[in-house]
Amino acid sequence: MAFFVMWHGAVFFMILSRYAVKGQISYSIPEEIPKGSIVENNSQGLGLDLKRLNSGKARIFAGDNRRFVGLNKEKGILLTEEKIDREALCAKTTPCASHLQLILENPMQKYDVTVEIIDINDNAPSFPKGEIRFEISETAVTGARFMLENPIDLDVGTNSHLSYSLKPTDNFILSSQGQTDGDKNMEMVLQKALDRENKEKLSLMLTAVDGGEPSLTSTVRIHVTVLDANDNPPVFSQRVYKATFAEITPKDTVIASVSASDADEGSNAIITYYMSSTGDVNDLFTVDTRSRDIRLKGSADFEKASRYQFNIQARDQGGLSDSCKVIIDLTDINDNKPIISIVSMSNSISEQSRPGTVVAMLNVNDFDSGMNGRVHCYRNDNIPFTIASSSSFFSLQTEQELDREKEAEYNISVICSDEGVPALSSSVSLRVQISDVNDNAPVFEKSNYEAFVVENNTPGLSIFTVKASDADWNQNARVSYILEDSIVNGVSISSYVSVHPESGLITAVRSFDYETLKDFHFRVKAQDGGSPPLSSNVTVKVTVQDHNDNAPQVLYPVQTGASVVAEIVPRAADVGYLVTKVVAVDVDSGQNAWLSYKLQKATDRALFEVGLQNGEIRTVRQVTDKDAVKQKLTVVVEDNGQPSRSAVVSINVAVADSFPEVLSEFTDFTHEKQYNDSLTFYLVLALAAVSFLFITCVVVIISVKIYRWRQSRFLYQSNLPVIPYYPPHYADTGVTGTLPHGYNYEVCMTTDSRKSDCKFSTLGRQNVLVVDPSFTETMQHTIKKKCSIDGLRITKSQKPPNTDWRFPPNQRPGPSGQHRFHTLQQRWTPYEKSRAGARPEEAGAGAGVIAGTGPWPNPPTEAEQLQAMMAAANEERNTHRFETSGRK
Known part of the structure; x- marks a missing residue:
């Protein structure tokens, strides 16, 4: 170009x-x-x-x-x-x-x-002084040289090459003298002896022309005064003097010394020294006019100039002079720290940046030279960055993968040090932020949660709060909670609970019933706000705790509005005679289902007592003739809840030895109730219906007995072996409860009680007699009565109740269903809400006992079941006798 x-x-x-x-x-x-x-x-x-x-x-x-x-x-x-x-x-x-x-x-x-x-030739040569003066002795010989001060040309190259001309040339001509460094000194040479008497002063014109195109010139006037008789000029001992000093040398230090001599004597031999340079040299050095010492009078800086050259002139009193060159080299000292400049920088980089990503670019300069100017940069430890260099440029790069969750910001100190002795260093601090990437899923505080809520809660009740955290930042760390859909008892989990999307608060949507639902599980998902979002889930178990919201239910004796059924106690009953047993259950659980029985009212409190845990009504003392036939007891059944709930059952007890006595007494009892005529009519009608059903049942039973007698005769006449089979006392029906499993009762009766046949079997579905439903109703009514003590009690086979045994921890109190009688088979079937556990015999001695609880009520024993059955048979027999005696 x-x-x-x-x-x-x-x-x-x-x-x-x-x-x-x-x-x-x-x-x-x-x-x-x-x-x-x-x-x-x-x-x-x-x-x-x-x-x-x-x-x-x-x-x-x-x-x-x-x-x-x-x-x-x-x-x-x-x-x-x-x-x-x-x-x-x-x-x-x-x-x-x-x-x-x-x-x-x-x-x-x-x-x-x-x-x-x-460079272009834009500077003309410039003489240091406006004029030059010489005093020359007339005795100066031809060929004497007089040094001229060279002009200064600021240009370089050919533009600074000077040529000179001197006019007039009658006495003097110009001569150039080359130096070892290539420079030339101009001298004025005497070619014709001076004659002070002929001409005392001379005026010459010196012209300097540079080598540029076009050339530039400069002139200076030379005045020569002719002196008398000094014919020996000073002479330096050497033409060039060299010296070296460090740039930190203090002022007024002698750098070098020159020496010149003059052969003359007297005043003509006195030499004075002068520096023939200008500019920076004169500001930095000085020469003593008498002592010849060159001293440092300023501060030298190697970074500005490493070498200085100037001329020293020695002049005697007669005006004769000589000159020499002085070369002073400056040695570098490590006195400059590296200078760091940030060329470009990224304030934030992504945590997904690959290793080698340039974060910042630095320019580092050190004005020293050599080893003092050689710079190395490094960064502080334990950061994932490194520094790469290229000439005076250094780049800060990532050295490994970044993780904002471990370190979100780095304060990087870049230190640059030279190789001088001692080394000098500079530093700069860079702050780099790591931008977040959604690389962390929310994490729950626990691997699973369990919450508890008391039943019958109000909808909208706050149950529990799940909490998840996300290690990311800002939107990537914003967690929302979602209820994952699942099915509980055939319906969606959203109909049970709800989850607040921001706080994670779990709220009940409905009221819970412990008897229907004891616990349920569901999953909650925590999802962050990243793109794409990340999520995790946790399982929450909600346990419904029982509340005492169910009163005890009396299973036996069955309460009817107009019932006059009574339990019969013979007058010969001993102390502790078991009159009857109150059987009740509570569909609650735990302490809320622990039942206790108390005698609230009684016609004679001194005659009866109720077992606190088992509900057995027994005589306290011997029954006497003075005791009233009609006894009415009121028993309160209470649970152990807070507050407790209770149920009341009324029991009629007849103290008599014969059924007519009981009937007449309780007939009067009904009259005391002042029933109206209409009610009496219905009672008579019911009694007639029951009698008809009873006769029908007797006929059917006799027919069945005859049929079985014939079968047995057939078996006896055959040659087949007969192997009796006795089923176990307890049959597994697949349900739980404190009452025994199903029992079958097979009753055959005649008018003679001594010939009556009563069989008891625990076999679930064998020998079940199916009769007319009306007979079932009659038996349901009459089976509540107790048989008299003569000939029908089987106390030897009855297993005595034990009030000291305790249930194991997994025990539930009593059956929670009601009695259902199917023909002559009495089956204890618990409802869906039943709470039952193992029988005391099955619990074992090592089953354990719940601390702080008392014994629970005993289920009816086999003997009690048999007693109830025999009481029904005896009542039917007495009824039959009563009717027969009435007809007579």
């Missing part, structure tokens, strides 16, 4: 060389070109198009260098931002170049750009 620059009427044709190697590019431009001049098309130089420059936010980074070049991203060209003066920028340093960086982002890229400033 060619640039044409007009300067002082001259045109310079310059070809700017350009090369680009691995991200580097160099340009050359002349100084003094106007502001806004085109430097180069940058996109073509780097192989980049305009889109890449704009998308990468291209910019020029100059660091600590002076920035005089800018980038036009729309056109992809470099432009000068100011008028460039090479002499002010680089002085005598060649080549004069500025190092810039072109920075691109997305992805981050860096290109080194070097712009070299080409």
